[in-house]
Amino acid sequence: MRRVKKKSSETIKYQLFKSRVSLVLVVVFLLCLLLILRLGYLQIIKGDSYQERVENAQYVEINQNVPRGQIYDRNGKLLVGNKSERAIFFTRHRNMSNQEIFNLAHELAKYITVDDQRLALRDKQDYVLNHYFDQVLRELSDEAQLLKDGAISNSDFYNESYNQLSEEFVDMLLTDKDLNVLSIYVRMIVASELNPVAVKSKGVTEEEFARVNQDLDQLDGITTGMDWTRDYKFGNTLRTIFGDVSSSEEGLPKELTEYYKSLGYSNNDRVGKSYLEFQYEDILRGTKEEVKYSTDRSGKILGQEVVRPGKPGNDLYITIDIELQKEVEKLAEHHLKSLRKLAVEAKKRNDQDNDLEWDIHPEYIDAVNIVVQDPHNGEILAMVGKRINEDGKIEDFDYGTFAVTYVPGSSVKMGTVVTGYQNDVLVPGEFLTDEPMVFQDGTEKASFFNRDSKVDVDDQEAIMVSSNVYMMKIALKLLGLEYEKNMPLPIDISENSFKLRNGLNQFGLGVSTGIDLPNEETGIAPPLTNNPGNYLDLAIGQYDTYSAMQLAQYISTVVNGGSRLQSHLAKEVREYDANDSGPIVKTFNANVLNTVQINNKELEQLHNGMFDVFNKHDQTTDRYGTGWDAFHNLEPKAAGKTGTAEAYREGNSVLNQTYLGYAPADSPDMAFSIIWPTMPMTIPFFPAQYLGKDLVEKYYELEYGQPKKKPYNYSLDEFYPRIKEGTY
Known part of the structure; x- marks a missing residue:
């Protein structure tokens, strides 16, 4: 039997050592191989990418703000320009x-x-x-x-x-x-980093500018240059409608930061904050200058070069006629002050004589809204709002023309008539009996011109004399009902009441006009379900609320034969040209929102009725059109519709008075709407219609070269006896 030969402990230790050395060598070899492969990957495959990153660490492209496009009126008059100002800028270095x-x-x-x-x-x-x-x-x-x-x-x-x-x-x-x-x-x-911001861009004095320029090498990151600010050539005229632009120091406004960042803007960009500047930011903003900064490894700026020059924004031409706008503003102020003065004088005389049954609150006469529009393309020629503030001073209220709504009264009655035509409950020339209406629940309705008798009127005369009963009978027919004395009103009107409201909506009443401004109000339209009395009121403009802009679109739709055209302020966009009008980039043409179905005979009845409102005195019946007093002497003739709506202010009865019209009557090229809210509740109504007369005459003066006429002069001695007797 062989004896197993045992290894010495030294031999075992030596073999173990050799094994460990071999393992270490293998690991080192693998690590070296991995390092070689990684270096090859970085240099061969990723070399270009990393080289680009290195270069980008040295050169950074940024955007510089440039002046915005300018705003002109329809005739090429500069409304909003740019004014250069000295500025001090700071550019943050990398790692600063x-x-x-x-x-x-x-x-x-x-x-x-x-x-x-x-x-x-x-x-x-x-x-x-x-x-x-x-x-x-x-x-x-x-x-x-x-x-x-x-x-x-x-x-x-x-x-x-x-x-x-x-x-x-x-x-x-x-x-x-x-x-x-x-x-x-x-x-x-x-x-x-590397995006300049304005440290001071307003009120930089010559001394400040010079001292900073002198020591720029000691102020690391500070530069000087020129900034711009908006320059309003016509002062406060349309100032609110133009809107605001953020300053260089402000950059993106806090409330709009997320919106603009989603569009790719930077924090220090100057942007439109409201109204036209905001609405047409993409047109007015321009193309910013691209600058390439060179930096050292610490991020310090070594130099810069312009790789693409900046370009000012495109110019926006709007539909406003600035001369007409200014003149209408003067008329609005004249009539607002004059009517307030007339009310003060009337109240003072009544306080002495105590012979009026009407309460007059002069302080309620504090606002007026006016819109002038081309009825054939939706272009706004003038939009004027004026109001008297708590200090008794008149201030601009232009946004009130589209952002504030009122119950308008009888001016909506053409819409009610057309709705009757469309639903086959009325035919052109049809006579209905105007009479005091009494219902089973005690509700009573009547026309102002006819309080206690029966009068047969057709659709044309119903518009002329503003027959409430005619319109309410149309509304009942839309419910499938014929009026009878002491008849019950239906409990639930929800099924058919929409016909009337939709009929008014098709003219732009209660819906967006499409005006190219933010924050348009479409009005208040309370439910129509179990309130038939309110439904009847809707037929005469005593329920839903509308703006002056909506009323202008409505009357324009009637004028042009049924095309509801989008209301708009933008007329065209032109490329910036420092010396002249640049080439047209874009034109804003008429945009038909919907078409009202109405035939020529129906349209003729409406136009005849509106002509009679301003021009007819029926000698046989001694009936006047409701706008005859103010408008019948106009040449060329105008046509339109008046309205009064009962309202309340601080618990007191007041009237909203509206006046819609167009001129010349036979070939109109302008339409207008006027709203006088919370006027005194008197009979006759406070004589606010003369603003409409003066407006048409001013338009004739500017457009047709007619002689200049003085605005209407109100006389208490003429008006007071009429409200004392309560005669219309």
């Missing part, structure tokens, strides 16, 4: 710390002064905590002791400081110099 920015702000404060309007309480608290910490410890002694004892952390102490340090306390500590440094700092700290 907040402390470095603060140090730069501290240095720049020696050169310029910036207002502190943008400073929030938190900004001031942060500054105080960093520079007046001992005073804070004394102010918050209890918390300071807890901090010293280790009972609260630094973070807890700072949070408590934000809660307790009042604005009065921090303002007491901060000097004017502190506030200036802080104001500069908060403008600079929001800058993203």
Whole structure:
């Protein structure tokens, strides 16, 4: 039997060592192989990509703001331009710390002064905590002791400081110099890397500009240049409608930041904030200059070059005739002040004589809205709103023409008549009996011109004399009912009441006009279910509310034969040209929103009725059109419709008075709407219709060269006896 030969312990140790060395060599070999493969991957496959990243770390493209496009009226008159201003800019280097920015702000404060309007309480608290910490410890002694004892952390102490340090306390500590440094700092700290922001772009003095320019090499990241601000050539005229643009210091407005960022904007971009500037931002914004910055490895800017010059935005031409707009504004102010004065005088005389049964509140005569429109294409020629503020001064209220709605009264009656035609409950020339209407539940309805008798009128005369009963009988027919004295009104009208409202909607009443401005109000349209009395009121314009813009679209639809055209302010877009009108980029043509089905005979009845409203005095019946007093002497003749709606203000009865019209009557090229809200409840109605007369005459003067006429002069001696007797 063979004996097994045993290895010595030294041999075993040696073999184990060799195995470990071999394993280490294999691992080292594999790691080297992996490193070689990785280097090959980076250099061969990814080399171009990483080279591009290196270059991008050295050269960065950014966008610079450029002037916005200008706004012109329909005749090429400049309304909103740009005015150059000196500005101080800051560009944040890569890897620039907040402390470095603060140090730069501290240095720049020696050169310029910036207002502190943008400073929030938190900004001031942060500054105080960093520079007046001992005073804070004394102010918050209890918390300071807890901090010293280790009972609260630094973070807890700072949070408590934000809660307790009042604005009065921090303002007491901060000097004017502190506030200036802080104001500069908060403008600079929001800058993203290599994107310039304006530190000061308004009110930069020549001295400030020169001193900064002189020491630019000592102010790392600071540059000087020219900025722009909007220049309104006609002052406050249409100022609200033009809208606002954010400043260089503001950048994207907080409330619109997410919206604009979703479109690819940067924080420091100047943008439209409201109305036309916001609506046509894409047209007016222009193409920004692209700049390439070269930086060293630390991120410090070494130089820059323009790779693509900026281009101002395109110019927007709007439909407004600025001369007409200005003249209508003057008329609105004249009549607003004159009617307020007339009411004051009437109230004063009545306080002395006590011979009027009407309550007159002069302070309620405080607003008027006017829209002038081309009825054939939807272009707005003028839009004027005026109101008297609490200080008794007249201020612009232009947005009220589309953003505020009122119950309009009888001016909607052409829509009611057409709805009757369309639903085969009325034919052109059909006579209905105007009579006081009495229903089983005690509801009573009557026309103003005929309070207690029976009068047969057709659709033309019903419009002329503004017959309430005629319209209400149409409304009953739409429900499948014929009027009988003491008849019951249906309990549930929901099934058929929509016919009437839809009939008014097709003219633009109660729906969007499509006006190219944000925040249009379409009006209030309460439910029609178990309220038949309100349904009858709707037929005469006493229920739903509409704006002056909607009423202008409505009368235009009647004028042009049934095409409801989108109301719009944009006329065309032209490419920017510093020396002349640039080439047309886009034209805004008439856009038909819907077509009202109406034949020539029906249309003739409407037009004849509206002509009679302004021009007819029936000698046989001694009936007048409801607008005859003011409009019958116009040459060429005009046509239209008046309306009054009962309303309440502060618990007192008032009237909304509306006047719609078009001119010349035989070949109209303008249509208008006027709303006088909360006028005194008197008979006859307060004589506000003369604004419409003056408006047409002013249009004839500007468009046809007719002689200039003075606006209507109101006389209490003429009007007071009429309201005393209550005669129409």
